[in-house]
Amino acid sequence: MAESSGNPPAERIGYITRVQSFSACHRLHSLRLSDEENKEVYGKCNNPYGHGHNYKVEVTVRGKIDPVTGMVMNLTDLKRSIEEVIMIPLDHKNLDKDVPYFADVVSTTENLAVYIWDNMAKALPASLLYEIRIHETDKNIVVYRGE
Ligand SMILES: Nc1nc2c(c(=O)[nH]1)N=C([C@H](O)[C@H](O)COP(=O)(O)OP(=O)(O)OP(=O)(O)O)CN2
Numbered sequence: 001m002a003e004s005s006g007n008p009p010a011e012r013i014g015y016i017t018r019v020q021s022f023s024a025c026h027r028l029h030s031l032r033l034s035d036e037e038n039k040e041v042y043g044k045c046n047n048p049y050g051h052g053h054n055y056k057v058e059v060t061v062r063g064k065i066d067p068v069t070g071m072v073m074n075l076t077d078l079k080r081s082i083e084e085v086i087m088i089p090l091d092h093k094n095l096d097k098d099v100p101y102f103a104d105v106v107s108t109t110e111n112l113a114v115y116i117w118d119n120m121a122k123a124l125p126a127s128l129l130y131e132i133r134i135h136e137t138d139k140n141i142v143v144y145r146g147e
């Protein structure tokens with residue numbers, strides 16, 4: 001039987017990440033630019049008919065490793081929050097037409113990360129959310145940590 005030192009074990013901080021992919025289409029178009037300026041700024045991504053991505057999102061939470069359960073939080077609970085915050089509103093949707101937030105916000109991956117952060121932060125226990133990392137393509141990755 002391990003000897004207990006009598007002092008409570010030091011608090012250990014852990015980071016856990018759950019990965020979720022979803023498919024959606026969008027068009028990069030700013031209401032604050034003219035059609036010409038939009039074409040200039042966004043190029044092929046301003047195509048009026050849009051284009052799609054298979055986004056891969058990594059949701060990371062940071063917190064104390066509970067000395068009783070051994071968990072920062074139950075990944076099953078994180079999975080449920082991801083279903084509510086990401087899959088139901090975003091999967092197989094047109095971000096610009098089906099998601100009210102993007103009616104007047106350009107659906108860049110940066111803004112998508114902010115959207116997911118803001119809604120995930122409401123769904124999780126306070127101050128657990130650490131990072132949203134979105135792979136828009138194999139080559140384009142965006143990270144947001146609530147700043
Ligand atoms: N800062 C940002 N720039 C761009 C974004 C973005 O969200 N933030 N998004 C796009 C387009 O959505 C586009 O679909 C992604 O770019 P694309 O050239 O299609 O993808 P790749 O760079 O991976 O393509 P390769 O041709 O294989 O390099 C553009 N810019």
Ligand SMILES: [Zn+2]
Nearest residue numbers: 026045051053
């Ligand atoms: Zn795109």
